[in-house]
Amino acid sequence: EDQVTQSPEALRLQEGESSSLNCSYTVSGLRGLFWYRQDPGKGPEFLFTLYSAGEEKEKERLKATLTKKESFLHITAPKPEDSATYLCAVQGINKFYFGSGTKLNVKP
Amino acid sequence: ETGVTQSPTHLIKTRGQQVTLRCSSQSGHNTVSWYQQALGQGPQFIFQYYREEENGRGNFPPRFSGLQFPNYSSELNVNALELDDSALYLCASSSQGGETQYFGPGTRLLVL
Numbered sequence: 084e085d086q087v088t089q090s091p092e093a094l095r096l097q098e099g100e101s102s103s104l105n106c107s108y109t110v111s112g113l114r115g116l117f118w119y120r121q122d123p124g125k126g127p128e129f130l131f132t133l134y135s136a137g138e139e140k141e142k143e144r145l146k147a148t149l150t151k152k153e154s155f156l157h158i159t160a161p162k163p164e165d166s167a168t169y170l171c172a173v174q175g176i177n178k179f180y181f182g183s184g185t186k187l188n189v190k191p
Numbered sequence: 192e193t194g195v196t197q198s199p200t201h202l203i204k205t206r207g208q209q210v211t212l213r214c215s216s217q218s219g220h221n222t223v224s225w226y227q228q229a230l231g232q233g234p235q236f237i238f239q240y241y242r243e244e245e246n247g248r249g250n251f252p253p254r255f256s257g258l259q260f261p262n263y264s265s266e267l268n269v270n271a272l273e274l275d276d277s278a279l280y281l282c283a284s285s286s287q288g289g290e291t292q293y294f295g296p297g298t299r300l301l302v303l
Contacts, residue, residue, distance in 0.1 A: 087233075115290045126195075126281055126294035127234070170233055174290050177247030179224065181233035 089182035106171030214282030
């Protein structure tokens, strides 16, 4: 069964405390893996697209990596404004699969 | 460059009614996808439209249907509403040959 699993479900960090979010997937015909940020009551905001194992993308304090079975979103020295739900999505054959997200809370 | 827009922002319906939600894609995008997001969950893929044809569908019953128009805008129609249809409905657009999707702000539907 095609599915995407994210862990942890929730993560509380102190400002400046680096960590990683995990996204594991079992999807046939992978065409791309996507990371989004979602604030409460709003639509997901695009962060990264990864297409092949070994690929890495960076943006400010965020870095996304991809292997054959999972992806990591590394957050370096987070700030309170990084608090949000981070969603991972995988595109299979004519379908998209989202994980349930990791809710990140960064305390000042 | 305008982003993805959706209307209405909020909607209240009663069980058994029908609803139509609307989406305008980002300029230059010709593919539209619809998602249902229940509270505390990730978005669930409903279907995708490309060049006015359904191009993929998730595990949703036939009472969920859609349309895409020549200007690439789209509608999601839900018939015989059920209480479990209460959710945030998201529209996303992407360009031909590109899989990255850009989301609108969503329509919050409440079924009583």
